[in-house]
Amino acid sequence: MTKVRALVLERQHELRLRDIDLPLDVGPGMVKIAIHTVGVCGSDVHYYTHGRIGPFVVNDPMVLGHEAAGTVVEVGEGVTHLKPGDRVCMEPGIPDINSRASRLGLYNVDPAVTFWATPPIHGVLTSEVVHPANFTFKLPDNVSFAEGAMVEPFAVGLQAAQKARIVPGDTAVVIGAGPIGIMIALAALAGGCARVIIADLFAEKLEIAARYPGILPVNIREKNLSQEVARLTEDWGADVIFEASGSPKAWETLLQLPRPGGCVVVVGLPVDPTLMDWSLASTKELRIETVFRYAHQYPRAIQMFASGKVDLKPLISETFAFEDSVKAFDRAVEGRPTDVKLQIRLGENA
Numbered sequence: 001m002t003k004v005r006a007l008v009l010e011r012q013h014e015l016r017l018r019d020i021d022l023p024l025d026v027g028p029g030m031v032k033i034a035i036h037t038v039g040v041c042g043s044d045v046h047y048y049t050h051g052r053i054g055p056f057v058v059n060d061p062m063v064l065g066h067e068a069a070g071t072v073v074e075v076g077e078g079v080t081h082l083k084p085g086d087r088v089c090m091e092p093g094i095p096d097i098n099s100r101a102s103r104l105g106l107y108n109v110d111p112a113v114t115f116w117a118t119p120p121i122h123g124v125l126t127s128e129v130v131h132p133a134n135f136t137f138k139l140p141d142n143v144s145f146a147e148g149a150m151v152e153p154f155a156v157g158l159q160a161a162q163k164a165r166i167v168p169g170d171t172a173v174v175i176g177a178g179p180i181g182i183m184i185a186l187a188a189l190a191g192g193c194a195r196v197i198i199a200d201l202f203a204e205k206l207e208i209a210a211r212y213p214g215i216l217p218v219n220i221r222e223k224n225l226s227q228e229v230a231r232l233t234e235d236w237g238a239d240v241i242f243e244a245s246g247s248p249k250a251w252e253t254l255l256q257l258p259r260p261g262g263c264v265v266v267v268g269l270p271v272d273p274t275l276m277d278w279s280l281a282s283t284k285e286l287r288i289e290t291v292f293r294y295a296h297q298y299p300r301a302i303q304m305f306a307s308g309k310v311d312l313k314p315l316i317s318e319t320f321a322f323e324d325s326v327k328a329f330d331r332a333v334e335g336r337p338t339d340v341k342l343q344i345r346l347g348e349n350a
């Protein structure tokens with residue numbers, strides 16, 4: 001164990017920047033990374049404000065943070081694709097790579113998967129972390145640490161776009177213009193959608209999303225989404241619907257939005273079980289897909305940033321110093337509609 005400074009969630013509502021003992025021995029196949037930038041995620045904030053997410057309960061002090069980029073400082077035995085000095089980002093989920101799910105390529109749904117900042121596993125808002133080299137990805141020179149820390153949420157968008165099986169020219173609808181909703185909209189456009197209709201209650205969020213060409217905002221405080229989708233698609237419906245709000249209200253009219261034979265991708269999770277109109281789903285012969293985090297998306301996300309196909313830099317609303325981590329979280333708790341992504345910077349330079 002090594003004593004390091006970290007942002008520790010002591011218990012619900014209590015965050016502290018303090019020293020904590022973390023295992024930092026570099027075993028075979030592992031790398032040690034000096035953390036540079038960490039994004040603040042809705043799940044980190046939820047553990048802070050609620051102390052739990054579903055079955056995952058904060059019973060012991062836990063380091064927060066899972067959207068991270070940094071620099072390799074040490075490599076373990078057998079690691080050949082990384083060396084000290086490499087700039088990298090990391091997948092926060094570690095499966096048992098020999099499990100049945102992993103062997104099927106579905107390592108994200110391996111029952112044994114552990115995930116940073118999901119109790120009881122520590123996150124990475126700390127100076128250094130040891131991680132499997134196979135889940136550590138080199139960043140090209142033209143991808144910054146800040147963008148590297150955006151790979152994690154963007155991977156969720158890519159997973160959703162891939163599940164949708166987008167065909168070039170598709171029209172998509174994204175319900176919810178939070179960070180993940182915007183990531184999905186951008187992944188869907190990059191995946192070939194001609195246009196993405198994005199719906200939310202907050203004009204500020206819609207305004208940020210609509211700065212990207214191809215994204216059409218619909219404020220559902222003012223307009224009826226079903227009518228808008230019907231109008232924009234000449235009563236045919238959209239090819240793909242992404243539910244990214246988690247609101248039970250969205251489910252009341254969700255199945256009116258897809259065209260016959262269309263697809264619904266469920267990303268947002270309602271807290272309670274939700275009623276679903278199966279006869280309408282069946283009449284339209286809809287395909288329903290679900291998303292749990294992501295698998296195999298990091299290299300794709302990195303290539304899209306490097307090629308300039310996707311630019312997430314405008315979504316980084318503010319960057320806080322590590323010493324101001326608690327301030328960053330309290331700002332996230334405020335939930336300002338103009339904030340998309342807040343980041344915390346531990347390293348020097350960009």
Ligand SMILES: [Zn+2]
Binds near residue numbers: 041042043067
């Ligand atoms: Zn996240």
